[in-house]
Amino acid sequence: MTILTLDGVSVAFDGFRALNELSLNIEKGEMRAIIGPNGAGKTTMMDVITGKTRADKGRLLFDDTVDLARLDEPAIARLGIGRKFQKPTVFEMLDVRDNLLLSLAGIRSPARTLFARQTASEHDRIDEILRITRLEPSAHRLAGSLSHGQKQWLEIGMLLGQEPELLLVDEPVAGMTDAETAATATLLREINRTRTVVVVEHDMDFVRALDVTVTVLHEGSVIAEGTLDHVSNQQRVVEVYLGR
């Protein structure tokens, strides 16, 4: 079953074609790595899926039925599509627990947040995410005081809290140490057991460690798809990306 379908999606900014007839299918439960040189359209693709940017043409379907082009960011997020940004974006003036609390699936309307009390199940869920992301010792620290790697993990934790069916993860290991990178690969594989994951990444070692289907983007279109070994042997891929 297909969870996400992009069919001939194009986006242009001032004449620059960021996405050019991009077509892509993500199956439910799979993990997909998207690679490509700078300007290939990786981040624009995420923007289009999450409602930040509108597609000029083409179709975007979630779960084969929901037309994403009609929805805005909050509606798409509530539908079950979570996104982690390239630059870790957490709520710096709130502590780690509160960051996770706000991410938990459920209450979103302002009026209901006024009267919401933290339930036992919310408390337990936050404990669980703290354990998964190894942030237990920092639970009561302000998110702004975390290290870069910890912020990345907190953001992944917030993504988990949302309970999305589909996670879009933009360069999760940028700026991480080797040990952190390896741990992140393990974490993503763990998450992938119950959810569909799309990872955009530059780091080839990390992509190799994930060991999943790779899609190569170039100038806003797919130029190759398959295992990492398969795509790295294709002449076109070597030309535009690996052989630079």
Added chain:
Amino acid sequence: MNSPGLSRTAAFATPITILGLALAMALLNLLTPAAAELHVPTYAISLAGKYLSFAMLGIAVDLVWGFAGILTLGHAAFFALGGYAMGMYLLREIGARGTYGNPDLPDFMVFLNYQRLPWYWLGFNHLPFAVLMALVVPGVLAFVFGWLTFRSRVSGVYLSIITQALTYALLLAFFRNDMGFGGNNGLTDFKDIAGLSLQSDVTRDALLVITAITLSAAFLLVRAVLTSRFGRVLVAVRDAESRTRFLGYRPEHVKLLVWTLSALLAGLGGALYVTQVGIINPGEFAPANSIEAVIWVAVGGRGTLVGAILGAVLVNLGKTVFTGALPEFWLYALGALFIVVTLFLPRGIIGLLRERRRDSPNSPAPEKLPA
């Protein structure tokens, strides 16, 4: 749960201090003879009431600027609208005792040859209705204004400029005689409130105490809002608005709620202000008034609530003293104060006090203040 910028001690200390001081002043005014050393003169009672009304506006500004990151430069508009609602009641309360002795029309309407009371003055002979309108009118205006601007994702300096335009437009409108609000002169010559003479000491003492109670209640209400989960969403929207969208929140709704609540508080402050100052005129809509309110908050400490109250009282106390001595220089002094605070006290007086406490040896874990 700890909450950025709000200290737990202030939660108890602030209302107790406000109520205690107001009660003490009122009692000293009533019970001591005029010659006694501790006697508080009646003019000081009304001045204190005015400062506390301004503190309501200060809280309203801090709520949106300190905690939602919306730099409002037009909040005095909501304050003045609340003031006009109360002024309309006080004017109707004069009844047939005006210069023209007309029981149905206020003096200015007789003077301008009105034949009958405009429809929008109906009901203002009742105090509860006027208080309700002091909330409803600013609230509805804020809701409509906020709905249009936040939905279009107008923010930052653009929003500030629009709020200035809003208050300036109202200033021009209320200056017009045919608006039916007394034009240039505004509304004044009030005599009674709820049948009690506004000139009597007891009424003035009571008004001060009522203002202190309202301010304390507003402080506790806003604090409750900010320490709720909504308060956390608000801080999240202030610091990383687009991130909250990808979590499924709608920042425009969050801002709209807090903006409207803030306008209600400002309107109530304006209503209390007019009872103690005895006049409301279009000058209250002047853009400079809204900017002054922002300065009070900056001086006291943005994003601390208690700082807004402290700043409003201290700056206005300074204004009273200064305009008595060197009236022409007040605006220069205010401008200089703002520059000094921005350069040397970026977190205001409250921020300075907290830093002092933090430097002491057995200080608690540092609590970050909003940027």
